[in-house]
Every structure is written in structure tokens, then in C-alpha cells.
Amino acid sequence: MTPEDLVEIELIKQLKARYFRLMDQKRWDEFANLFTEDCEQSWQAAPDQPAAGGKGREGVVSFIRDSLAGMHSTHHGHMPEIELTGPTTAVGIWALYDHCATHDETVFDGAGYYRDEYEKRDGLWLIHATRLEAEAFPGPV
Numbered sequence: 001m002t003p004e005d006l007v008e009i010e011l012i013k014q015l016k017a018r019y020f021r022l023m024d025q026k027r028w029d030e031f032a033n034l035f036t037e038d039c040e041q042s043w044q045a046a047p048d049q050p051a052a053g054g055k056g057r058e059g060v061v062s063f064i065r066d067s068l069a070g071m072h073s074t075h076h077g078h079m080p081e082i083e084l085t086g087p088t089t090a091v092g093i094w095a096l097y098d099h100c101a102t103h104d105e106t107v108f109d110g111a112g113y114y115r116d117e118y119e120k121r122d123g124l125w126l127i128h129a130t131r132l133e134a135e136a137f138p139g140p141v
Helices: 003-025 028-032 056-067
Strands: 035-044 052-055 072-086 089-101 106-121 124-137
Touching: 003 028, 003 072, 003 089, 003 106, 003 124, 028 056, 035 056, 035 106, 052 056, 089 124
Parallel strands: 035 124
Antiparallel strands: 035 052, 072 089, 089 106, 106 124
């Protein structure tokens, strides 16, 4: 691995950090800028539930925005495993913990793994695909 590779990996880490922060802050216009136009997303909230998601930047942002409507959320991504697969492509796995709640109750506590694909377009790393495989812990822990 070269020093340049480490710089690219750090840029991808910063991209995913913005993903979590902007999602929790519900800054949807800025959040949308983190994705390729032709991105795909899939969330599996619990092992016994089918995956759901969106396609295309608008579809992905709409799905996530609608999923978090009326809730406060905290998403933590940890322990990234990022592999550069080409000069403008990479894949990554992130451990996730998230907590979503309304003003008076916990709606969701969960953990799982994101499996992402990234593409560098016009000099910027963007999320091209993101898949969440989660374990859910509904209600108070």
C-alpha cells in the first residue's frame, strides 16, 4: 500500500463520516451530494425482514428521509475495512450501531454491517452502492 493509497482511503472514511452526520442532522440536500446519480441502496433492518431501499440518488435519499421521518437518530460507523479496487473504485465494510427514537420512545436500536461500493468521479469519492445487513433490537435495551 502506498502513501497515496492511504490518502484515498482517508478520503473515503471522511465521505462515510459525512454520510452518518448529514443523515442524523437531516441535511438532505448535502446528503444527496454524497451519492452517484446512479447509486443503489438496500437496508435490511433485521434478519427476518426483507431488504428495502432505493435506486438513483433521488430514490435513495427519499427512502432514507422517509424512513427517519419524525425520529431523532444517531448512527455510528466503526472499524472500516476499505479496499481500493482500481484508481477510481473501492469497496468498504463498516460496523454500524444506530439508535432511532421519537420524543417519547425508542423505536429502534440496531447493529450490523454496511457493505459499500465507492467511485471517484470528477476527483471526488462518492457512494455508488450501500447495503446494510443489520441485527435489530426493537424497543428499550
